[in-house]
Every structure is written in C-alpha cells, then in structure tokens.
Amino acid sequence: MPIQSVNDFVVRFANVNGSGSASANQLFARSIMRMGVPVSPRNIFPSNIQGLPTWYEVRISEAGHMGARGGSDLLVAMNPETWGEDVADIEPGGYIFYDSSRPVPKSAFRDDLTILGMPLTEICLKHYTDPRQRQLFKNIIYVGALAALLDIDLAEIEKLIGEQFRGKDKLIAPNLQALRLGYDYAKANFACPIGVHLKRANAVGDLIFLEGNDAAGLGAVYGGATVCAWYPITPSTSLAESFMAYCKRLRVDKETGKNKFAIVQAEDELSSIGMVIGAAWNGARAFTATSGPGISLMQEFFGLAYFAEIPAVVFDVQRGGPSTGIPTRTQQSDILLAAYASHGDTKHILLLPEDPYECFEFAAQAFDLADRFQTPVFVMLDLDIGSNHRMCKPLKWDDSRQLDRGKVMTAEDLEAGKEFGRYLDVDGDGIPYRTYPGTHPKRGAYFTRGTTKDRYARYTELAAPYIDNMERLLKKFDTAKKYVPGPVLRKASRKTDLGVIYFGSTSASMHEALDMLEKDGVHVDALRVRAFPFSAEVSDFIAAHDRVFVIEQNRDGQLRTLLMVECGIDPAQLTSIPHYGGTPITARFIRKAMSDAVNKATGAGRKETIG
Amino acid sequence: MSFLPKPKFRHPAIETNDLGFTHRDYEGAISTLCAGCGHDSISAAIIKAVYELSLPPHRIAKLSGIGCSSKTPTYFLGASHGFNSVHGRMPSVLTGANLANRDLIYLGVSGDGDSASIGLGQFAHSIRRGVNMVYIVENNGVYGLTKGQFSATSDKGSKNKRGVVNNDAPIDMVSMAIELGATFVGRSFSGDKTQLVPLIKAAIEHRGAAFIDCISPCVAFNNHEGSTKSFDYVRAHNAALNALDFITPRAPISTEYEPGSTEVVRLHDGSSIRLHKIDANHNVHDRAEAMSAIHRHKAAGEIVTGLLYIDEDPQDLHTNLGTIARPLNELNAPELSPSQALLDKMNAALR
Numbered sequence: 017m018p019i020q021s022v023n024d025f026v027v028r029f030a031n032v033n034g035s036g037s038a039s040a041n042q043l044f045a046r047s048i049m050r051m052g053v054p055v056s057p058r059n060i061f062p063s064n065i066q067g068l069p070t071w072y073e074v075r076i077s078e079a080g081h082m083g084a085r086g087g088s089d090l091l092v093a094m095n096p097e098t099w100g101e102d103v104a105d106i107e108p109g110g111y112i113f114y115d116s117s118r119p120v121p122k123s124a125f126r127d128d129l130t131i132l133g134m135p136l137t138e139i140c141l142k143h144y145t146d147p148r149q150r151q152l153f154k155n156i157i158y159v160g161a162l163a164a165l166l167d168i169d170l171a172e173i174e175k176l177i178g179e180q181f182r183g184k185d186k187l188i189a190p191n192l193q194a195l196r197l198g199y200d201y202a203k204a205n206f207a208c209p210i211g212v213h214l215k216r217a218n219a220v221g222d223l224i225f226l227e228g229n230d231a232a233g234l235g236a237v238y239g240g241a242t243v244c245a246w247y248p249i250t251p252s253t254s255l256a257e258s259f260m261a262y263c264k265r266l267r268v269d270k271e272t273g274k275n276k277f278a279i280v281q282a283e284d285e286l287s288s289i290g291m292v293i294g295a296a297w298n299g300a301r302a303f304t305a306t307s308g309p310g311i312s313l314m315q316e317f318f319g320l321a322y323f324a325e326i327p328a329v330v331f332d333v334q335r336g337g338p339s340t341g342i343p344t345r346t347q348q349s350d351i352l353l354a355a356y357a358s359h360g361d362t363k364h365i366l367l368l369p370e371d372p373y374e375c376f377e378f379a380a381q382a383f384d385l386a387d388r389f390q391t392p393v394f395v396m397l398d399l400d401i402g403s404n405h406r407m408c409k410p411l412k413w414d415d416s417r418q419l420d421r422g423k424v425m426t427a428e429d430l431e432a433g434k435e436f437g438r439y440l441d442v443d444g445d446g447i448p449y450r451t452y453p454g455t456h457p458k459r460g461a462y463f464t465r466g467t468t469k470d471r472y473a474r475y476t477e478l479a480a481p482y483i484d485n486m487e488r489l490l491k492k493f494d495t496a497k498k499y500v501p502g503p504v505l506r507k508a509s510r511k512t513d514l515g516v517i518y519f520g521s522t523s524a525s526m527h528e529a530l531d532m533l534e535k536d537g538v539h540v541d542a543l544r545v546r547a548f549p550f551s552a553e554v555s556d557f558i559a560a561h562d563r564v565f566v567i568e569q570n571r572d573g574q575l576r577t578l579l580m581v582e583c584g585i586d587p588a589q590l591t592s593i594p595h596y597g598g599t600p601i602t603a604r605f606i607r608k609a610m611s612d613a614v615n616k617a618t619g620a621g622r623k624e625t626i627g
Numbered sequence: 628m629s630f631l632p633k634p635k636f637r638h639p640a641i642e643t644n645d646l647g648f649t650h651r652d653y654e655g656a657i658s659t660l661c662a663g664c665g666h667d668s669i670s671a672a673i674i675k676a677v678y679e680l681s682l683p684p685h686r687i688a689k690l691s692g693i694g695c696s697s698k699t700p701t702y703f704l705g706a707s708h709g710f711n712s713v714h715g716r717m718p719s720v721l722t723g724a725n726l727a728n729r730d731l732i733y734l735g736v737s738g739d740g741d742s743a744s745i746g747l748g749q750f751a752h753s754i755r756r757g758v759n760m761v762y763i764v765e766n767n768g769v770y771g772l773t774k775g776q777f778s779a780t781s782d783k784g785s786k787n788k789r790g791v792v793n794n795d796a797p798i799d800m801v802s803m804a805i806e807l808g809a810t811f812v813g814r815s816f817s818g819d820k821t822q823l824v825p826l827i828k829a830a831i832e833h834r835g836a837a838f839i840d841c842i843s844p845c846v847a848f849n850n851h852e853g854s855t856k857s858f859d860y861v862r863a864h865n866a867a868l869n870a871l872d873f874i875t876p877r878a879p880i881s882t883e884y885e886p887g888s889t890e891v892v893r894l895h896d897g898s899s900i901r902l903h904k905i906d907a908n909h910n911v912h913d914r915a916e917a918m919s920a921i922h923r924h925k926a927a928g929e930i931v932t933g934l935l936y937i938d939e940d941p942q943d944l945h946t947n948l949g950t951i952a953r954p955l956n957e958l959n960a961p962e963l964s965p966s967q968a969l970l971d972k973m974n975a976a977l978r
Contacts, residue, residue, distance in 0.1 A: 049978070224977035234973070240963040242955040243726045245719075266965050274951040276958055278726040280944075283752040287719040290712070290749070294723025297710060298688070298731075299956035301963075302723065316713050410974040413967045419960045452956060453688045453708030453724070454731050461685055463701055463709040475656070475701065 034066030083525025160198025233258025235379025319358030345598025446492030665843030696738030715746025786853030835941025
C-alpha cells in the first residue's frame with residue numbers, strides 16, 4: 017500500500033556533487049515554505065567539489081518538526097552510483113522518481129515502491145544544445161515534475177525564480193520554461209498528485225529561513241565586531257563569509273567609502289586567534305570562526321587569553337573529528353575541548369545555540385560577555401544548524417541596546433586619580449578593570465603577560481600572588497553564571513522522576529521525541545542547557561529527578577562529563593545517550609534509546625506501553 | 628625573581644626633549660638579563676631613539692613573543708602598554724592590535740628562535756601584509772633561556788659552547804624580509820649604537836612594515852671562539868653599506884661626510900634619513916641590489932649592516948583593507964549595530 021500523507025513526509029534528493037542541484041533543491045524547499053508548510057532541509061555532502069555523491073533531504077512537517085526524521089518517503093534518484101543504498105532507505109510503500117532515459121532493470125527496484133520514471137536526459141537533449149544548460153535545466157525540470165506530483169503551487173515556484181534572478185532577468189524565462197516542461201510532462205504521464213503531497217496550510221507564520229552560520233555572521237555585525245581574523249575550514253567558512261558580506265552592506269562609511277571593519281584571512285588558525293587577541297587587547301571587538309581542528313591549534317593562545325584576561329569570541333562550528341575525520345558531517349564533540357581549552361587550569365564560557373535565531377542572539381551576546389568577563393567566549397554551533405537552512409523566529413534587536421564594553425578605565429578616570437590595578441578585584445566579582453593601550457600619558461599602562469604577576473601587573477613568580485590571581489579567576493567564572501543564557505525547562509504533562517538534558521542542534525529532534533514519548537506514556541521533564549558555566553538551575557534539575565538522560569551528539573558523553581565534574585553529580589544519576597555517526601540525531605533514535613533505557617530499568621511490564 | 632623598578636632619582640639639570648620628557652621617562656624596569664647582554668644595548672638604543680624623536684611613550688605599544696629578547700620590553704618604555712605573548716606569535720598579536728587602533732606606534736621585539744624557528748610563518752605573513760610596525764629581531768644565533776641550543780640563524784659550521792658544529796644552513800632574515808615585501812629593511816649590531824639608533828628612528832617614522840635584524844651577541848652561550856655571532860667576530864666582519872643620520876625638521880645635522888657620498892631619503896612626516904654611502908654601489912631603493920649586496924658580502928665572509936632597502940612610499944595593511952581613518956576601537960553601538968528596522972527588512976527577505 018503506497019504511503020498516504022499530506023504535509024508530513026520526507027523527500028530525499030540523491031545528486032552528484034557539482035551538478036548544480038543545490039539551488040534547484042533549495043527552490044523546491046522554499047516553495048513548500050511559501051505554501052505555509054514548514055520544511056527543514058539538510059545537505060549531506062562529501063569533502064569534495066565535484067563528482068562524489070551528495071544528498072539533499074527535505075523534511076516536510078506541518079506539525080513543525082525540524083529535526084532529521086530518518087528514511088525517505090520519496091526518493092529523487094539522480095545518482096546511479098548510490099542507487100542501491102538510496103532505494104533501501106525508502107520507507108515501505110514509498111515512491112521513487114528517477115531518470116528513465118536509460119532502462120533500469122526491474123530488479124533494481126522494490127516491489128512495494130511506486131515507480132515514477134521520467135526521461136529527463138532525453139527531454140534535455142531534445143530541448144537544449146548547450147551541455148551546461150542540459151545539466152542545469154535538468155534540475156529545474158525535475159522540480160517542475162515534483163510540483164505536479166506533490167501538488168506544489170507552481171505560482172510559488174515561479175515567484176521564487178523571479179526573486180532569485182532579479183537583476184538577471186534574461187535567466188527568468190528559460191527557467192520558467194524548464195519548470196513548465198517538467199510540470200506538463202508529469203501531469204500528462206502520472207496520476208498527480210501521488211499519495212504523499214502538499215496542501216496549503218498556515219503553519220509557517222512569521223518564521224524565517226536561514227543558515228545558522230549566516231545568522232551568526234549577522235549577529236557579529238549587530239554585536240559590534242570590527243575585526244575578524246579567520247582561516248578557511250569546513251563547516252565554519254560561510255560564517256566568516258557571511259560577516260564579510262553583511263559588513264560590505266552595512267558597515268561602509270557612506271561619506272568616505274571606507275570600511276568600519278577589518279577582515280583578515282590569516283595564514284593559519286594560530287595567527288587568526290593571535291590577531292583576535294591583539295585586537296581585543298587593544299579595545300576592538302574581534303572574533304574568529306573555526307571548527308574542531310582549528311580549536312586544537314589555538315589552544316596555547318586560549319590559555320594566554322584566559323590568564324591575561326583578554327576578550328575573544330570564537331565560533332566553533334563543530335564537525336566530526338579529527339582533521340581527516342568526517343569534516344562534512346555533524347557532531348557536538350568539541351564540548352570538553354572548548355570548555356577546558358589550553359594548558360594549566362583554564363575554564364571558558366560556552367554558549368550553545370539551538371537554531372539560527374539563537375546563533376544570531378548568542379553571537380551578539382558573546383561580544384558583551386567577552387568584554388564583561390575579559391575572557392574567551394566560545395559559541396558552539398555545529399554543521400547541522402550552521403550550514404543548513406532552518407526555520408526560526410524572526411531576528412530581533414533592541415535599538416536602545418548599548419554594547420557592554422565591561423570594566424574599562426578611561427583617561428578621565430585615570431586623570432581623576434582612580435586607583436588602577438590591572439588584576440585588582442575592586443567590586444568583589446572577580447572582574448578587574450582594564451585600560452586600552454594609549455589611554456593616558458602617565459597612568460594606566462601595564463605589562464600584559466600570563467600569570468607571573470601581582471594585582472598591579474608587576475612581574476612576580478611568587479606563590480601567594482599566583483594563588484591570589486587564580487582564586488580571583490574562579491570567582492570571575494562564578495560571576496559569569498548570572499550573565500550567560502540560562503537553561504530552558506520544558507515540563508512533562510504530569511509529575512515524573514525522569515529528566516533529560518540536551519543542548520544545541522539536538523533541540524528539534526528532542527522536542528519531537530518528547531511528544532512521541534508522551535504519547536507512549538513516558539513522561540520526561542526536559543532541560544535545555546544554553547551555556548557553560550552551569551547555573552544552579554541545572555544542578556537543581558538533576559537533584560529533582562531520580563534519573564536524568566543526557567542526549568548529545570558525541571561518543572563519550574562530553575556534556576555529561578562536564579555536568580558531573582562541574583556540578584558534582586554522581587555518575588550513576590546521569591545516563592548518557594550518545595549519537596555520533598555524523599548524521600544529525602533523530603526523534604526516532606531518541607525515542608527508542610530512551611524507551612529502551614526506561615524499559616530496561618523498569619522491567620518488561622511497561623514494554624507494551626512503550627513503542 | 629621579582630619586579631625591580633628603577634629608582635626615580637635624576638640629575639636636576641637633566642636634559643628634556645620637546646615634550647618635556649627626560650630619557651628616564653622612557654626607561655623600564657631594571658633588566659634581569661645577563662650582565663653584558665647585547666639585548667640591553669638594543670633596549671638602550673630604543674630608549675634613546677624614542678626620546679630623541681620626542682614621542683609620547685603612552686602612544687607606543689611594545690609586543691614580544693617568548694625568549695630573552697622577548698623579555699626586554701619590560702626594560703624599556705615603562706609608560707607604554709606591553710604585551711609578552713606566545714612563543715613565535717608576536718606578529719599576529721601585533722597585527723590584531725594594529726587593526727584595532729591604527730594611531731599607535733607598534734614595536735615588535737623578537738629573537739631568532741622566536742622569529743626564525745617557531746615563528747617563521749608569522750614573521751613572513753606579517754611582513755607580506757605590510758603591517759605598519761617596527762619589527763626588531765635581537766639575533767644571537769642561540770636559545771639563551773633554555774641554555775645554548777643552536778637557533779635557525781646559526782651559521783653553518785659555527786660552533787656552540789661545547790664545540791658541537793652546526794650543520795644546518797642558516798635562515799637569513801633580512802633577505803627573507805626583502806623578498807617578502809618589507810618596505811624598510813636594515814641590519815645592525817647591538818655594539819654599534821651610532822648605526823642602530825638612527826636606524827630605529829627611521830624605522831619608527833616609516834609607515835609600513837619595517838624590519839631590523841640586530842645581531843646581539845649572547846655573552847652566556849654564544850660569545851666564544853668559533854661562534855659567528857660573538858662580539859669579536861661581528862666587529863671583525865661587519866661590512867656597513869652605509870652610515871645614516873636621522874634628521875627631523877627640528878634637529879640640526881651633526882655629522883659631516885665627504886661631498887658626493889651622501890643621499891637624502893625623505894620620509895612622510897617631513898623627516899629624512901641622510902645616508903652616507905660606504906659602499907658606493909649600494910642603491911637602497913633597489914630590492915635586487917639589496918639582495919645581491921647581502922649575498923656578495925656573505926660570500927666574502929662579511930655581514931652587511933646599515934639600511935639595506937627602503938620604499939619611501941609604502942602601502943600598509945590598513946590602506947589595503949580600506950579601513951576608516953578613525954581607530955576601529957573608538958567606534959561604538961550607534962555606528963556598529965544596525966537597526967531593528969533593517970533587521971525587519973532582512974527578516975522579510977528570508978521568508
């Protein structure tokens with residue numbers, strides 16, 4: 017029986033990298049959003065520019081589930097190389113749309129599938145002579161065919177094409193023609209629509225659609241960053257490029273045409289973070305964007321910045337490690353690396369955004385926190401939210417918001433005779449005052465170095481001032497708990513002794529899994545941590561539940577370790593549910609893993625009630 | 628070991644510069660380097676150069692990496708902000724600092740281990756970016772703080788204190804700097820103040836990447852027979868290409884040279900360098916000639932010193948980046964953060 021589902025299914029495009037499919041696939045996803053139906057697309061791509069297989073998976077969910085689902089209901093099979101595994105991955109009773117220009121043996125399909133063959137190459141050969149056009153328009157033609165098969169409003173796609181090629185009007189007509197070609201063929205040759213299809217809905221509202229990296233780049237502009245030093249690394253490159261693009265648009269002085277920003281592509285990650293630290297030491301807001309291997313390379317500098325108390329904002333768009341690991345796959349596996357980055361006793365502030373909205377918000381906030389606490393702040397994105405389009409709340413900015421530049425002593429303060437000790441805790445919060453170089457002719461200059469110093473930044477190697485300084489740094493870190501974004505609690509519909517802690521890109525799948533578990537009769541209170549250091553709410557939450565699951569996308573349960581160590585939690589109380597194959601975590605996975613764990617603990621009696 | 632401030636006593640009739648500062652106002656803490664260390668002479672030359680240029684000390688930022696040379700910023704310009712950073716990474720920190728505030732004078736102090744070994748990459752890239760700075764390498768051919776290992780500038784065949792011969796080819800930092808596009812390149816010797824002080828002054832006034840390789844013998848580990856960085860060896864093999872006077876519009880010219888052998892190089896701020904050519908063939912405006920002079924003298928067993936190359940009209944990193952004239956660290960919320968209205972527009976375009 018073919019799958020029947022309206023506004024709730026997954027379409028998986030299997031393409032060849034470099035064939036120009038990306039923009040056509042995005043056109044497909046956007047047109048669905050324009051019909052008021054939420055979508056969450058994901059690029060699954062290799063470390064390659066041309067030739068290797070790539071997939072684009074679009075989850076369509078009127079209920080608004082943005083997490084990856086797993087499996088596909090309709091396969092758009094445009095890559096013979098991955099045919100076998102792609103076909104195997106289709107849900108029972110699913111659909112396959114493929115290029116039938118060359119015959120495919122019946123044995124290559126499955127009996128339960130609805131087979132939709134369309135001679136795409138043949139059509140292209142007939143209509144186009146230019147080889148590049150044949151390739152590019154093939155993509156648009158299949159979008160047209162899908163519009164007919166899935167009942168997508170053709171007018172929405174036509175409108176999007178018009179928007180996409182605004183200013184390059186010559187391209188509009190041939191694209192519309194290709195779209196129509198596919199649409200008409202499908203209408204004439206298939207029973208449209210098929211069992212899975214769209215129906216106009218009103219579930220999108222004012223949500224916007226963008227990549228986390230893009231949002232973070234814009235957040236850095238709003239947050240007042242003026243210096244960016246970076247080194248290309250997947251999947252963080254688009255963050256620096258987004259900052260660059262927004263700066264060119266928003267930060268060029270109208271009168272002089274000069275830039276109110278400086279962006280340097282450094283020779284490596286060490287140099288990137290060195291420049292960030294130099295710029296921030298000198299009073300500019302500065303950041304770098306990188307991924308795990310870059311964080312490893314920057315370690316020594318993080319220690320210097322921590323001990324010398326210099327602000328720095330670091331965006332870590334996490335991927336699978338190591339350097340030749342799975343650079344184009346997602347993970348949350350830099351948590352411990354970043355939390356304790358560098359040698360010596362160091363701890364750093366981490367921010368854990370769940371979607372592009374928080375990428376924007378936390379990016380801007382990171383600069384305030386870095387200045388306020390004079391320390392590195394890590395914004396921990398990952399590939400799943402960083403380099404995929406995601407729907408989220410519209411971005412917000414309070415026009416009256418001032419940049420919090422932290423405790424900076426001015427020339428007037430120094431002139432008035434205010435006491436200046438670079439590492440002196442004046443207010444009891446562990447945060448000292450600093451001066452920017454060049455402030456005052458006679459006062460406020462100091463020598464910046466690691467830990468061989470006293471409260472007045474004078475050189476010393478003695479134990480007492482060393483300990484004094486280290487204790488103050490701890491106090492400062494403790495103060496940060498009140499400033500970082502607090503955790504978000506989602507209570508179960510009834511009282512429960514089960515809890516779950518999660519963070520970052522796991523959010524979407526977690527919320528869906530919680531809905532499923534509720535229906536299964538498993539009630540779980542959920543806490544999303546949004547930052548490190550953890551506030552008291554986090555340890556209170558753990559204390560209030562007999563058993564707490566920690567869901568994360570790494571092998572070793574890194575957040576769990578951090579919770580155990582920093583909140584003094586008994587390991588037995590925290591059950592790790594790791595997901596680390598490089599694919600985004602799904603609600604199905606979470607539901608099964610949690611159900612299994614609960615069943616194991618409570619015996620077979622409850623098994624029937626839990627799916 | 629602790630911080631040793633210098634006593635504030637001074638002669639009542641001590642000379643002052645145009646800003647009313649005495650040379651004492653440009654000093655730092657008491658040096659903890661070995662007695663007789665060449666680096667202390669370089670610190671003294673820096674103090675003298677900045678005093679004579681009448682620069683407000685707080686408008687200078689001094690940055691260093693790790694090593695004996697990198698400790699020296701503590702011993703000069705006590706009223707300037709200083710930054711003792713990470714081994715081999717001073718150039719990136721300095722570059723960042725310069726991006727944040729283009730109005731300060733940046734003095735990068737490094738050593739041969741710091742810049743020719745661990746920091747070779749950062750040295751190279753800061754030079755090729757044209758960062759407006761004075762980059763001084765205090766070059767003693769040896770790792771002093773870790774007690775006498777060869778550095779990458781040690782000459783092939785030179786011996787360490789225990790008699791071990793270095794078999795690796797040396798890195799010549801001035802040739803590299805010229806090759807990489809430095810717009811001011813000089814070499815000097817810590818024992819030759821008359822050459823070093825005007826060279827530093829000219830480098831400070833130069834508005835681009837200025838590099839000075841200063842040979843600075845290590846009295847503890849590299850001042851013996853068989854070393855090519857000892858006081859005796861450098862004195863005996865020093866081939867100065869030119870002698871120079873740095874002339875500000877205010878300062879009178881004191882030295883006299885043979886007519887016909889001098890050339891005046893004008894700098895942007897109205898000051899100039901008067902070059903006395905010792906090697907009549909050397910043209911300081913010609914990169915290829917500078918490289919050839921270095922190689923020619925090296926083949927003859929000599930170390931060339933003096934101003935080797937200058938481009939009086941350099942383009943610095945800020946010019947290339949097109950940054951505004953105001954320091955970036957002075958900008959604040961209204962100029963940096965766009966409005967909600969703009970965000971509304973962007974939100975609308977993302978649907």
